[in-house]
Amino acid sequence: MILGSTGSIGTQAIDIVLRNPGRFRVVGLAAGGGRVDLLAEQAARLGVERVAVADPERAAELARLLKERGASPDVLTGAEGVAELAGSPCDVVLNGITGALGLESTLATLRAGTTLALANKESLIIGGPLVRDLATPGQIVPVDSEHYALAQCFPYLPEGELASPAQGLVHARRDEVRRLVITASGGPFRGRKREDLAEVTPAEALDHPTWSMGPVITVNSATLVNKGLEVIEASLLFDIPFERIDVVVHPQSIVHSMVEYVDGTTLAKASPPSMMIPISYGLGAPERVPDAAPGMDWTKAQSWTFEPLDEEAFPAVRIAAEVGAEGGTAPAVYNAANEEAVDAFLGGRLAFPAIMDTVSQVVSEHQRTDRPGASTLTLDDVYAADTWARTRARELLARG
Template sequence: MRIAQQLLEAPSADRPRELVLLGSTGSIGTQAVEVVTANPGRFRVVGLAAGGGRLDLLVDQACALGAEAVAVADPGAAADLAARLRERGSGAKVLAGAEGVAELAAWPCDVVLNGITGALGLESTLAALRAGRLLALANKESLIIGGPLVRAAAQPGQVVPVDSEHFALAQCFPRVPPAELTSLAQGQVAARLGEVRRLVITASGGPFRDRTRDQLADVTPAEALNHPTWAMGPVITVNSATLVNKGLEVIEAHLLFDIPFDRIEVVVHPQSVVHSMVEFVDGSTLAQASPPSMRIPIAYGIGWPDRVSGAAPAVDWTRAHTWTFAPLDHEAFPAVALACEVGAAGGTAPAVYNAANEEAVAAFLAGGLAFPAIVDTVAQVVSERGPDTPTASDLSLADVYAADEWARHRARELISRSR
């Protein structure tokens, strides 16, 4: 899949770039709003979407940004949202439910930032791509669970990765100019990309990187949510602690860059300054470095191909730094190896992995599951699904949702038995 390393047709520079922000009240969305408001005249937000749990913030955003349309995933919150907007003098159109969020993803604009958390983002990703929007993709799950569907819907240069690791890889990866994408045979393009020996994805290691598997048995939700370098939502923070998030990112890298799983490596980098690296066949390695702030990749996504000045502070080179790298302990953190198996299996296997994990994380946060049992549960559900999943060419959206539903049901059964 050719990601947006080169823009085939840039939006006009003589007007503000029009944006739709999906997941606007979450971590990615609120930081995107910060980038937008810090650059008056450069961006115009025409649409906002959120789950519905933070209606006050959603209304504040819509009124401050002058959004034309606002979507809320919870249909029960739509009437309240509409009333609050009217009280504030906003004439924004209100859309409700998953269908409303997907409709907003296809709203007339230049860029859609998909910052929705979890599998719910898939329909919106597909809607944005099919509508021809440039997609700044922070919702990794939609690509992972619907890989063949997303790849089929995406045109060359239509996706800008916003995950910090893939944002980093995109800048280090060999660039194939747009003219070559249309004039060269696929084999010639592949030869250019054959200079890459492997992708090296960095992981902070989370708060428990130095613990053995046995030492993880008594981890509490409060400890798991205390990430040493990143401020994120609860689900992704727990995923970082289990390394499930890194497993998902390996699958995402495979789908974005067409690199086999045996040429993608995860290394632990606690400082979270080097966000990922590309190693070439001649022995050289290119790395992207910046302090741990999502505002930089967000700005890259919504402003692409131009950089946004002052998106976040740069590395301070006037003082000493120590950056360390270490191999991942796969015995204590088996989620990455499991993700590689799942990604190689393809079909609905990634959807099963993701759905089972979301259920297990919810149970852990509620105090109903031990920390090591999160990945154990995922592994058990994945093993029970078997090899009868549809191939990439046969995969449908219905297949993905059926696998997601089955995995959630089975994970809940296993969790209930473990109590």
């Protein structure tokens, strides 16, 4: 099952499936609805049994396009339709939906006992304890390149020995781990000071030097919000406290993350900057998919550099660690406020540095209100916090 099939993660996953027809069969697809022509084309080509479109207003158009292509899968609509698809029988659900929309699908997949290849980091981040309470060790396979790298660098538990959910969601030992080191490319504005960022344009922010991604994730990479979200995700996946998670800037994007051990050893996972590798592992875990992407050419001279993160120009990681440590609904507020601010920036209504100014203000106001803790969090709490944060962010944006 591929959720978010028309996005960057989804289209790459389908490419892997088509190159390995004897290994994978897709039974369902879901997308938001912005590219129903592509969704219909994918469904017809793969011969899927069910298709879901999150935007109900695009359902009729999707049905027409499917009919024109001679395809007749069941069509589900709305967020509830996507979640229903996620909970239907299959071996693996790849959740590549962007944003908070992916939470219910993540929960539905876990309830069904299906392996979840998780590219939608937001669902884990805002759902936090809800996701952890449902997931069994090893049920979630991280697809973010950084978390896939961290998982590859962990020592796995002996066969048959299980970790409890309280120890983290990845089936691995962590008693010998000193810290996690997550790498960041630095985005298109690496090396710039805060005062240099006031006039940057959406086109410049979308011109990522390494990765090809959707607009929201690409802007998040430019602000380093994406890296902040990854820090929260890493803490939840591996049960490592925030003070033992570092972010370093690595412009070459060859080392995707590292795990440092108590004896001074550091294991680093290196590969070309291709999402095909973690996506293919998410689909095929625990086995690898041959030739998912070209490997490193070790016969050529190359240099790798690592730099400290400039937290004054890019405060997103620091703020994310604070809200992650707070827990409860704080991560949902951080994520929702950012999505609204990024939308305003892409629409030309907000300066680039004001994205994080907006997020910081909304987060600080949330910290002064009564809110549930992690132990009492409900799905309604998450959605209420998400709605409040979006409303408050829009109010701030309207006031300029």
